[in-house]
Amino acid sequence: MSALVRxxxxxxxxxxxxxxxxxxxxPLLLLLVPPLRxxxxxxxxxxxxxxxxxxxxxxAGLGWWYVRQAxxxxxxxxxxxxxx
Amino acid sequence: MNLAAVTLVAVATLLAGFYGxxxxxxxxxxxxxxxxxxxxxxxxxxxxxxxxxxSFLGVAGLVLAGGADLLWLPVxxxxxxxxxxxxxxxxxxxxxxxxxxxxxxxRLESMAVRRTASLLVVLIxxxxxxxxxxxxxxxxxxxxxxxxxxxxxLVAAVVVIGVLGGGMRSITLVQAFxxxxxxxxxxxxxxxxxxxxxxxxxxxxxxxxWLLPVTGDQxxxxxxxxxxxxxxxxxGLPHVLVRFYTNPDGRAARRTTAFVLVLxxxxxxxxxxxxxxxxxxxxxxxxxxxxxxxxxxxxxxGLLGEALTALLTAGAFAAFLSTSSGLTVSVAGxxxxxxxxxxxxxxxxATVPALGVPLVLALLLPASLPVATMVGMAFALSxxxxxxxxxxxIWWRGLTAAGALAGLLTGGALTGAAxxxxxxxxxxxxxxxxxxxxxxxxxVPLTFLVMVGVSRRTARPAxxxxxxxxxxxxxxxxxDRGDWRPRRV
Numbered sequence: 400m401s402a403l404v405r406x407x408x409x410x411x412x413x414x415x416x417x418x419x420x421x422x423x424x425x426p427l428l429l430l431l432v433p434p435l436r437x438x439x440x441x442x443x444x445x446x447x448x449x450x451x452x453x454x455x456x457x458x459a460g461l462g463w464w465y466v467r468q469a470x471x472x473x474x475x476x477x478x479x480x481x482x483x
Numbered sequence: 484m485n486l487a488a489v490t491l492v493a494v495a496t497l498l499a500g501f502y503g504x505x506x507x508x509x510x511x512x513x514x515x516x517x518x519x520x521x522x523x524x525x526x527x528x529x530x531x532x533x534x535x536x537x538s539f540l541g542v543a544g545l546v547l548a549g550g551a552d553l554l555w556l557p558v559x560x561x562x563x564x565x566x567x568x569x570x571x572x573x574x575x576x577x578x579x580x581x582x583x584x585x586x587x588x589x590r591l592e593s594m595a596v597r598r599t600a601s602l603l604v605v606l607i608x609x610x611x612x613x614x615x616x617x618x619x620x621x622x623x624x625x626x627x628x629x630x631x632x633x634x635x636x637l638v639a640a641v642v643v644i645g646v647l648g649g650g651m652r653s654i655t656l657v658q659a660f661x662x663x664x665x666x667x668x669x670x671x672x673x674x675x676x677x678x679x680x681x682x683x684x685x686x687x688x689x690x691x692x693w694l695l696p697v698t699g700d701q702x703x704x705x706x707x708x709x710x711x712x713x714x715x716x717x718x719g720l721p722h723v724l725v726r727f728y729t730n731p732d733g734r735a736a737r738r739t740t741a742f743v744l745v746l747x748x749x750x751x752x753x754x755x756x757x758x759x760x761x762x763x764x765x766x767x768x769x770x771x772x773x774x775x776x777x778x779x780x781x782x783x784x785g786l787l788g789e790a791l792t793a794l795l796t797a798g799a800f801a802a803f804l805s806t807s808s809g810l811t812v813s814v815a816g817x818x819x820x821x822x823x824x825x826x827x828x829x830x831x832x833a834t835v836p837a838l839g840v841p842l843v844l845a846l847l848l849p850a851s852l853p854v855a856t857m858v859g860m861a862f863a864l865s866x867x868x869x870x871x872x873x874x875x876x877i878w879w880r881g882l883t884a885a886g887a888l889a890g891l892l893t894g895g896a897l898t899g900a901a902x903x904x905x906x907x908x909x910x911x912x913x914x915x916x917x918x919x920x921x922x923x924x925x926x927v928p929l930t931f932l933v934m935v936g937v938s939r940r941t942a943r944p945a946x947x948x949x950x951x952x953x954x955x956x957x958x959x960x961x962x963d964r965g966d967w968r969p970r971r972v
Contacts, residue, residue, distance in 0.1 A: 404955050408878055411569045418565060422558070422714070426706050429696050436695050442687075446696050450554040451755035455748030458565050462741040465569055470734060473957045480960055 403476040407469060414465050421457070425449070485626040488797040492664075492804065493641045522735055526742030528655045529726050531662030533560075533743075534750060535611075535806035536618045539665060539799050541855030542751075544771035546758025548853070550693035552706055553758075556855060557751040559713025563862075564747060567718040568740040573733035574877045574954035575724070582817055583724055583869060590876045590954075592944040593884035599891045601821040603868050604721045606895075607861055608814035609841045610902065611720070612807060614857035616845035618772060619803045625773060626796045635845045638800070639838050642807045646815065647831055655729065661805040662746060668798025669753045672779055672791040676760055679782040688762050701914060705921045709859065712923030716862030719869025722809035725816065732958050772854055775799070811838050852906065856920075860902045867894035867926040871934050877954055880947050886938025894930035898922050 429436050429446055438445040538557065545553040580586040583604055588597040616635035623634030645657065680686075688694055696706075717723060730736040754775070761774035764781050768774055776799065779791035815833040823829035868891050875882045901922035908916075918925070944950070 400952060400956065404878075404951065407955065411878075414569045415566065418562065418714075422562060422710055423707070426555075426696065426703060426710075430703060444551075444694055446551050447554070447694075447755070447759075450551070450558060450696070452752060454558050455561060455751060458561055459741070459745045459748050462565050462568050462744040466737050466741045469573070469737060473734075477957055477960060 403472065406472050410465065410468050410472060414461060417461065485793050485796045488793040489623065489627065489800050492797045492800045493637070495660075522730070522739040522742060524655065524659050525726070525729055525739045526746055527659035527662045528729075529658075529723070529739070529743050530746040530750070531658035531660070531665065531801075531805050532722055532726060532809035533747070533806070534662065534665055534802055535858065536615050536622075536799060536802045537855040537858040538750070538754065539669065539802040540618065540622070540772050540775050541853060541858065542754035543757035543761060543775045544773070545853055545855045546755055547761035547765070547768070547774050548771045550690075551696035552702060554696070554755055555706055555709055556713065556859065557754060559710055559862075560717065561744065561747045561751055562714045563717025564740060564744050566714050567723070568737060568744070571718045571873050571877060572736045572740045575873070576730055576736035577733045577954050577956075577958065578950075579953070581725070582813065582820070583719070583721065584817060584821060586876070587872065587887065590944070590950055591882070591884040591887050592946065593888070596884050596887045596891070598821065599888060599895075600869075600872070601817045603864075603891060603895055604817045605814050605837075606899070607719070607865050607868075608721045608810045608817075608837070609844075610864060611722075611858060611861040612810050612814075612838070612841035613844055613848075614852075614854040615803050615807050615810075616842055617848070617857075618854045619800070620845065621770065621772070622776065622796070622799055622803075625770075626776060626792070632846055635842055638803045638807055639842045641804055642811055643834055643838060645804075645808055646811050646834055655726075658726075658805050658809065661801045662750075664801050665798045665805075666746075666750055668794050668801070669750070669757075669775075672795055673753060673756060675787065675791060676778055676782050677756070680760060680763070686763060688759065690762070693762065701917050704914075704924065705917050708921035708924035711927055712859065712863040712866045712921065714866075715870040715923070715927060716864075716866035718873055719865035720861070721813035721817070722806065725813040726809065734957070807838070814838075848906075857906075859921075860905065863921070863923045863926065864895070864898045864902065866923055867898040867930050870927065871930045875931070875934055875938075880951060881938050881943065882934065883938040883941040883943050885941040886934045886936070889937040890930045890934030893933045894926055897929065898926045901926070 436446060440448055538560065542553070542557050545556065575586065578586050578589050580589050584597045584600040587600040588594065616638060618634075619638040620631050620634035623629045623637065624631040730739055757775050757778065760778055760782070761768070761771075765774050765777050768777060776792060776795050779788040779795065782788070783791065811834060815830055815837040818833035818837055819825060819829035819831075823833060871890050871894065872887055876887070901919045905916075905920045
């Protein structure tokens, strides 16, 4: 049981760390790398394309990936318990 | 035409509410729609409830006023759901609790923590309701020429009737419908507005300070603090959690939350565009919260402009109604269960203070801060109290009642003080103002430290092992989960 909790916790913390790096790193990156702040893609400023656009599908994708992994963890645990 | 739109939304909500009365019989129905709602319907309802005036109007207004840095706000409000999904969704559903105080009691076996949690739910709920009612007043006055004090009571009246009528179940249907209404209401006018912008030669924006994020290190602090508060505050919002429990099991709870992420993402693509268009065509607006409603009139004019404005007004009112309903249900639920006797009658009686207090405050206080800012402060309070409670409670066996209590009180008091100060003093300049307006960066870590520190020195609840089994294992397996049940249902 604590193995299950640990694997779920590791999965959750992994996603959180990924999120933190993405979300936490972006302001810092934009501050420290001025060309990125002023870059343009398709005529629109890059920061806007990222913050007001690309970030949302990334979140949704991460979320669904997490659901699949978490369910797999649980299935492994169930198999383990039922085999006993 | 605006008045007609508002009336239509109000009537539709009331009808759904009355229909719900025939469906709801027991207290269980009343609070949590008997857990028979499908994931997509549930996700739509969650989205509908979550997207308040702050999302519909406020984000565009703040982006117009503050530029690229404010884009973090909707990112945070969406990302908060990802954090919720990953850290909290399945275990919370498996706890069996209906409300946050229920969870506090189940996990920590302490009435003191339960009561503190109840108090915080009510305070957070009020803090979130206040700007909804204030903005409703301003919007109704601006759009239909009604007196400024009329909007709040109108929203309150419709909410009360709907809530008394059906409790949670009727609200599920209404909320699901209202997500799609809000999405449509915001998306359709944008098509026309963008066409008009292109016809105008697709002008760009020159204001570099506005266009570029992170200018200055106070701005960096505010951005990070905002990010922390919004990402961590979502899980502790009363109306978010309560609707959560309408899933049949832990896995469904996860999937629903993943759906919510998609729906929120779709919605939040839109307000930033309104903000940018506002910068081009409505930069002179004093009340930036009104930019979404102003733009059709300015860019299109004529009958089309009027019709689109009516659609947007309907969407805005749907936003006021849905979030206010959700908040009222959860606050009234907590008041009914913990202050009164519990049961349907207490819930109904509790609706009065649940909605009445913020309504009175909304009428008394002139709206000094933008709606999204005030909502942000509710997030900060939630992030500083319930986030540590949930995260530590779910993942750490060592959390004790004393530790939780100490943390809740610390986070609550400090953030509460910062909120009161900022509301009273208005938005100022300088580091002190920034620290108080966005307290998340220091209150959240502090609360975590306090909870951990105090827990280390005090005794754990007796049934921790079984509680952890209940929170983490799939429901299908036959294991000893203990016999805790939520109160009086």
